[in-house]
Amino acid sequence: MSSPLVFGIFQYIGPNGTxxxxxxxxxxxxxxxxxxxxxxALARKFEDAKLDFLFLADSYGFPALDGELLPASVREGRxxxxxxxxxxxxxxxxxxxxxxxxxxxxxxVEPPAANARRFATLDHxxxxxxxxxxxxxxxxxxxxxxMGKELxxxxxxxxxxDDYLDVNLTLWEGSWEDDALVLDKESAVYADPAKVHMVxxxxxxxxxxxxxxxxxxxxxxxxxxxxxxxGRGRQFAGRNAEAVFVGGGEPxxxxxxxxxxxxxxVAAGRPADAIKVMVGALFIxxxxxxxxxxxxxxxxxxxxxxxxxxIYAGNTGVDLLALDPDKPIAQxxxxxxxxxxxxxxxxxxxxxxxxxxxxENFRRTGINGSVxxxxxxxxxxxxxEFVAATGADxxxxxxxxxxxxxxxxxxxxLPVLRDRGLARHEYEGDTLRERLFGVxxxxxxxxxxxxxxxxGRSA
Ligand SMILES: Cc1cc2nc3c(=O)[nH]c(=O)nc-3n(C[C@H](O)[C@H](O)[C@H](O)COP(=O)(O)O)c2cc1C
Numbered sequence: 001m002s003s004p005l006v007f008g009i010f011q012y013i014g015p016n017g018t019x020x021x022x023x024x025x026x027x028x029x030x031x032x033x034x035x036x037x038x039x040x041a042l043a044r045k046f047e048d049a050k051l052d053f054l055f056l057a058d059s060y061g062f063p064a065l066d067g068e069l070l071p072a073s074v075r076e077g078r079x080x081x082x083x084x085x086x087x088x089x090x091x092x093x094x095x096x097x098x099x100x101x102x103x104x105x106x107x108x109v110e111p112p113a114a115n116a117r118r119f120a121t122l123d124h125x126x127x128x129x130x131x132x133x134x135x136x137x138x139x140x141x142x143x144x145x146x147m148g149k150e151l152x153x154x155x156x157x158x159x160x161x162d163d164y165l166d167v168n169l170t171l172w173e174g175s176w177e178d179d180a181l182v183l184d185k186e187s188a189v190y191a192d193p194a195k196v197h198m199v200x201x202x203x204x205x206x207x208x209x210x211x212x213x214x215x216x217x218x219x220x221x222x223x224x225x226x227x228x229x230x231g232r233g234r235q236f237a238g239r240n241a242e243a244v245f246v247g248g249g250e251p252x253x254x255x256x257x258x259x260x261x262x263x264x265x266v267a268a269g270r271p272a273d274a275i276k277v278m279v280g281a282l283f284i285x286x287x288x289x290x291x292x293x294x295x296x297x298x299x300x301x302x303x304x305x306x307x308x309x310x311i312y313a314g315n316t317g318v319d320l321l322a323l324d325p326d327k328p329i330a331q332x333x334x335x336x337x338x339x340x341x342x343x344x345x346x347x348x349x350x351x352x353x354x355x356x357x358x359x360e361n362f363r364r365t366g367i368n369g370s371v372x373x374x375x376x377x378x379x380x381x382x383x384x385e386f387v388a389a390t391g392a393d394x395x396x397x398x399x400x401x402x403x404x405x406x407x408x409x410x411x412x413x414l415p416v417l418r419d420r421g422l423a424r425h426e427y428e429g430d431t432l433r434e435r436l437f438g439v440x441x442x443x444x445x446x447x448x449x450x451x452x453x454x455x456g457r458s459a
Contacts, residue, residue: 004424005387005417006278006394006436008053008102009046009406010368013083017399018366019282020303021076030402033083036091043092045403046099049410050424052435053100053131054092055245055396056085060109060146061139063314070313072306079139079314086118093126100432102131102225102243108140108157109147112167113208119222120172120214128218128431128442133225134240136161136233138337138367139314154335158232163203165224165240169450171212172221174199177456181215191215197455220454221444223432229257230338238264239449243276243436245396247339248370251389253347254279258391270447276393276436279386280368282400285408289375296373299400300364308363315367316341320359328352340367369398376412380420 015023015030023030032038046054062080063073073079085103092101101122105115115132122130136157137143144151152160180195201208226233226241237244238261246257262272284299286292309320317336318329329352334341344361346352353361365371372382386392399405417423429439437445444450 003421005383005422006276007051007423008055008100008278008394008396009051010055010057010280010396010398011042012057013085013088014081015077017402018280018368019364019371019398019400020299021078021307022299022302022399022401023077024302025298025401027404028401030399036088039088039092040095042403042406043096043099045406045410047096049414050427051099052394052424053102053432055102055133056088056104057133058082058085058104059106059135059138059143061137061142061314063139063310064142065313065317065319067145070310072304073310073314076304076307078307078311086122089122089130090125093129098129098427098430100129100131100223100435101126102133102223102432104133104135104227106135106137106143107161107164108137108143108149108152112164112206113171113210116168116171116212117214119168120212120217123217123219123222124214128433130219131223131225131243131432133227133245134161134165135227140336141317142314151335154230154338155232158228158236160205161236162239163205166203167201167206167208169221169453170199170201170208173444173450173453174455175212176216178216195456219431219433219442221450223436224450228337228339230342233339234260234264237261237275238266238270239268241275242433242448243278245278245280245368247343247368248279248281248365249343251386253343254370254392255390256347268449274445274447277391278394278396279370279390279392280398281370281372281395282365282398283379283409283413284371284373284400284405285376285379285413287375287412289378292374292379296371303363305359305363308359308366311367312340312362320355320362323355325356325359326354328354329358366398368396376416379413380416380422383417383422384420
């Protein structure tokens with residue numbers, strides 16, 4: 001029997017998923033994204049289905065070009081609005097016991113020590129079910145402007161991210177020894193002062209002198225996730241990530257990306273399988289193939305060129321609508337997100353696609369997507385083929401109609417995947433890291449560089 005794949009759900013705190021603007025469907029409930037009950041019901045649904053985690057994507061950015069809003073984005077609710085996932089996590093943790101939560105923060109926004117404290121608090125409140133998607137940020141230009149900063153060049157952002165992570169690791173691993181918390185009411189000792197340490201970090205970009213002002217949480221360091229597939233992004237992942245989200249697409253391209261990530265891990269002195277790679281994918285299924293394709297057509301009818309171009313522009317800085325539709329993109333690099341530019345530059349000896357085809361592909365698949373359509377058995381076949389061709393460890397499932405697309409997944413597709421040994425029947429382990437790496441793997445492994453930041457190990 002095959003081993004189960006990892007299945008996480010991708011959500012924005014907003015009215016849309018990654019393809020089109022589904023909120024307008026009478027069957028869609030995403031416009032309730034401002035209501036806590038909308039999210040608690042979804043989290044319970046995902047846990048009942050034994051899904052591994054809910055990922056809440058985030059960015060302070062929004063689609064804009066040259067300091068101007070892109071009207072399609074506002075009109076269609078794409079990229080605008082977008083709420084902050086962090087305050088949601090405690091409410092979701094309170095109504096679930098096993099579901100993991102991964103959320104994004106950018107290394108360009110808040111000071112690293114603030115990030116460390118917040119994730120440590122969340123690791124306590126979730127009993128070790130939290131993961132951090134470390135991004136240098138999509139829509140970097142609008143984020144920088146909003147924060148009153150200059151846009152930092154692409155590769156420098158990743159250099160700074162390495163240093164940012166060091167501050168976080170130092171605080172999580174280096175401040176409290178495992179047995180520093182005494183909690184002895186008789187002797188009135190809360191914690192042992194000899195076992196709580198000041199940490200000092202002086203890196204090229206960040207420095208800190210202080211403590212993590214919390215006792216160790218179940219995972220200490222949250223599960224470290226990364227999602228930028230540029231060359232420098234893959235290098236960062238190889239050194240730091242335990243899980244990587246990659247965009248879908250042609251299996252050969254995805255296979256190369258995944259192989260590149262594993263090579264980066266090995267180059268950083270880690271085992272190739274130290275990183276779990278999950279591919280962004282949309283599963284559109286229904287009892288029959290015809291019904292599934294009808295749902296797919298319905299989705300595309302809600303996806304406009306203008307909306308897709310706005311998202312693309314915000315992410316890459318390239319305005320597809322302003323380019324000659326009958327030529328490839330001339331621009332070969334960007335200081336914003338590179339993954340979605342590199343995706344369309346041509347590879348394996350194939351010519352770069354034309355702008356009109358890029359726009360159509362992006363309109364159909366969005367920032368992350370492989371799209372699998374069909375009756376449940378057909379989609380399960382496609383999943384098996386894709387995994388065999390790419391070496392992916394699992395999928396990050398993109399939303400379409402909420403909750404209908406999830407109900408189809410849970411009621412129709414997951415039972416087929418379970419029968420094939422590709423989806424889990426039961427949860428094992430309590431923490432998010434154990435969910436991905438097995439029972440007992442609660443904290444960073446010895447092969448991760450963060451392990452060496454731990455204080456008092458010999459004691
Ligand atoms: C599945 C997936 C999820 C992502 N989630 C986020 C996110 O939540 N926030 C964000 O700013 N970027 C997100 N990204 C984009 C990348 O993390 C990255 O910031 C961007 O592509 C720029 O990095 P790059 O130049 O290495 O591509 C995501 C990408 C993928 C494929």
